[in-house]
Amino acid sequence: MRHIHIVGIGTGNPEHVTVQAINALNAANVIFIPSKGAAKAELADVRKDICERYVTNNAVRFIGYDVPSRRTADRSYVQGVDEWHEEISAIYERLFLDHLPDNESAAFLVWGDPSLYDSTLRIIERVVARRKVALDYNIIPGITSIQALTASHRIPLNLVGKPVQVTTGRRLAESFPGVAETAVVMLDGEQAFSKIDDPDAYIYWGAYLGTKDEIIIAGRLADVSERIVSTREEARERHGWIMDIYLLRKGRDFDDRT
Ligand SMILES: C[S@@+](CC[C@H](N)C(=O)[O-])C[C@H]1O[C@@H](n2cnc3c(N)ncnc32)[C@H](O)[C@@H]1O
Structure with a gap:
């Protein structure tokens, strides 16, 4: 065999x-x-x-x-x-x-x-x-690219005791914000994050992670969304391709303490 x-x-x-x-x-x-x-x-x-x-x-x-x-x-x-x-x-x-x-x-x-x-x-x-x-x-x-992303941003994947959803750009709108307080988004060719209008959301974005060309950007989604879109476009044109991933988060550790 x-x-x-x-x-x-x-x-x-x-x-x-x-x-x-x-x-x-x-x-x-x-x-x-x-x-x-x-x-x-x-x-x-x-x-x-x-x-x-x-x-x-x-x-x-x-x-x-x-x-x-x-x-x-x-x-x-x-x-x-x-x-x-x-x-x-x-x-x-x-x-x-x-x-x-x-x-x-x-x-x-x-x-x-x-x-x-x-x-x-x-x-x-x-x-x-x-x-x-x-x-x-x-x-x-x-x-995985999820681990490469969290390591580069020096963040934990989950909030204390809370779930994480892994999804694609195509399906992000179904799940965030809503069920998931942390969503990791992969395979997103349409920058689905840019359609989310939520003042409390944070994003941790990374492209070409692990390579010499790695780029990371993090911040309040409303503040950095446009910068990510333009950085992504410029990098994609320069390389001829791009692989990027991001983590969206709402809430904080211990914010559900009773
Ligand atoms: C077909 S999936 C493969 C995922 C892979 N099996 C993993 O474990 O990460 C390709 C997607 O993974 C993500 N990805 C993989 N490598 C990446 C990297 N070095 N930097 C950023 N995103 C990456 C991107 O979201 C990309 O669209």
Whole structure:
């Protein structure tokens, strides 16, 4: 049976990589490296840098593959993601049949942690369900962009004894303010925070966290919202891409003490 290590690599800083991840990479016969096009070449460079630094086993084979873009026209978001996962699972199946002999193991380097807004695990499960390739797999946890954000701002994730919601820009309006006093927002291409009109909300924003280009801004949402929008736009133009995340907060520690 073939074995797949799904390895969390952290979010931009090669020093996020854990000893467990390094051991898994060196134990693999093959490391599959995705290419996401020129615009995100810097992300591919982080993976390359990690392999150069930590893969000391000269027998490891590196195999590149292209990641198709997700189609969005004439379909719902969920349909688009479902089709995209199906397409990538066929690519993975082909990679395993062509480059991974039975009884060998391979590794995928997954940005951040494989459990958080990442498709690799679901796609591997689809390959298993197709039953053309017999596979086993394990997951190595990684530092998420949430941890990179809270560390850079030197803040706790939750208020004392209170919940945290993790959501996307698309769904932020459903949950903040309201249920959550802390909301972490990822995958927000529309700057959903700028539509929140709440004098008590605070924002902790970060882009390119963990990399040499990291930018962070924090403050009362009403005071810094415009600055974040313009900083984000300028950085996105300069790099050709952006990855950003933010935490919105209302309330304080112990403000519910009775
Ligand atoms: C597809 S998700 C992957 C999340 C990843 N698995 C994790 O554990 O953080 C991509 C989103 O994660 C966030 N993100 C990932 N890396 C980041 C970084 N270095 N700086 C800021 N945001 C980041 C952004 O919200 C981005 O839109």
